[in-house]
Amino acid sequence: MKKKYIFLIIIVLLSLGIYFWFFHKDKSLKYIPENADVVVLVDVKRATRQYIFSxxxxxxxxxxxxxxxxxxxxxxxxxxxxxxxxxxxxxxxTKISEWYTVLEIENKAKFSEFLKSRKFVNNGKDQFKNNEFFVKIDGEKCIVGTSNLNFNTIGKPFSQHFRNNNLNADSFMGEGLGSISFLSELRTQNFSIDVKDDEIEIKNEQNSSDFSALISGLNKTTQFLDAELNSENIKKISSLFNENITDSETVNHLKMSAKLSEVNDTIISYGYDDNFNEIEKVSYQKIVQPDYEIVLQTSDPQKTVEYFQRKKWMNVQNQFTAIPFQPNLISVNKNLVSIKSTRKPFKLNETKNQNYIFIKNNPLLLTSFKTLNNQISKNVEYIFYGNENQNYTVKIKFKKEKYPLILR
Known part of the structure; x- marks a missing residue:
């Protein structure tokens, strides 16, 4: 009989241990500052369970x-x-590429050893950096960021009440592995993050939209970029870059496609022969150039062109200089403003009357931008953004490999 009680006690203790180790969560959010406009939460224990299962x-x-x-x-x-x-x-x-988190330091000696093992270099004033992150030690806490430009502007944490609710993970998260929340003075928009075998999906709650047919069709084309947006989506996307051309410039629709190709670029330099006569030297190098067209539908094309001129996005040759790849040409036809590359003929895909951005990975894209030339970017197959009514979806599709994403 005693053995049965001992066995029962062991089972109860083991069950409690598993519960507290893998399921019980402290949902308090101590370090989200009041000047944050986007918050990403990761359910660490849910991620741990998913990792162990995989x-x-x-x-x-x-x-x-x-x-x-x-x-x-x-x-x-x-x-x-x-x-x-x-x-x-x-x-x-702040820049869209700048993200931060605050963590508590339990053992400074171990943390110092960790920084050394990850090749962090001391910049002075308790700040460290390696090729990917910046770290600032502040007493018993540390701030980790993709930049160190705003370490001193991280505001005080939110109070315990946020929009009449107790501030905890339930204010932002649903049932996903994580969440991303957009904060404004008027409201908070929450989106769940799910990590699948070879895909990360971000969408708002009660999202019933199915973009699989659209994605399948786009993935069969040769374009590396294809997009179609209405005025509301143009406004949302452009606001990420602190620009907005919809309210004042009456742009109500955008259609865009682009291909990448490798071309020979002529380099002309000058030197001198043995008699000190100037001679011209011609050499060639391979560069990546896109062929593209962007069409803006607007009720007042002239106003849109004048806006480009005020922003100095357009020169006297009617070239759109905000796109660094030249040459291109701006033209106006009725209610359409077109920005089209002129290197070779290019034709837009047919209009699908949907709101989306589709970026297909391309080896030429990786060689053109050093920041993208890393293992994570190489494994991405495509990135998709879609909107239908109040449903928003982002999918990051990775190449199939031996292991699911959470084990890579």
Missing amino acids: FLMHPSKWSEDSEKDKNKTSISKSGLKIPDFLQIFHLRN
Whole structure:
């Protein structure tokens, strides 16, 4: 009888341990600042459960993990306290590429060792950087960011009440692995993040839109970029870059397509022969050039052109200089303003009367932009944004590999 009680106690204790280790969560959000306009939350315990399940389903991964670089200190041994909900945020009026998170330091010696193992260099004033991130130590906390430009402008945390609700993860998250929330003075828009075997999907709650047929059709084309947006979507996208041409310039529709190709670029230089006579030297190099067309539908084309001129996006040759790839030509036909490359003939895809942006990965794209030439970008197959009524979806599709995304 005693053995039964001992066994029962062990089962209860083990169950409690599993619950607190994998399911019980501290939902408090301590470090989201009041000047944040976008918040990304990651449910760490849900991600851990998903990782363990995938790990157990792929035995070949077990031996690979045991052979990992032993010179790198793991996050679990970094001396940092990893919260149940990782809080990543973007600050109002900063670049779209600048993101930050705040973490508590439990062991400064271990954290110092972690920074060394990850090749962080001390910049002075308790700031460190490597090729990817910046770190600032502030007492018992550290700020991690993709930039160090706004370490000193991160405002005080939100109060315990936010929009008449207690500020915790439930204010932003649903049932997904994570969430991304857009904060404004009027409202908060929450979108769930799900990580699948070879896809990351971001969408708003109760989203019933199915873009699979549209994506399948776009993926069969040779264009690396195809987009079609109404005025509302133009406004949302352009606001990310602190621009807005819809309200004052009456643009109500955009259609855009682009292809990439490699061309010979002529380089002319000058030198001198043995008699000091100037001679012309001609050489060639391979460069990547897009062939494209952008068509803006507007009720007042002349006003749109004048706006381009005021913004200095247009020169006297009627070229759209905001696009660095030349030559191109701006033309007006009735209620349409067209910006078209002139290197070779290019034809837009047929109008689909949907709101979307589709970017298909291309090796030429990776060679043109050094910031994209990394392993993550190479594994991306395409990025898709779609909108139908109040439903918004973003899909990042990765190439199929031996292991699901969470194990890579």
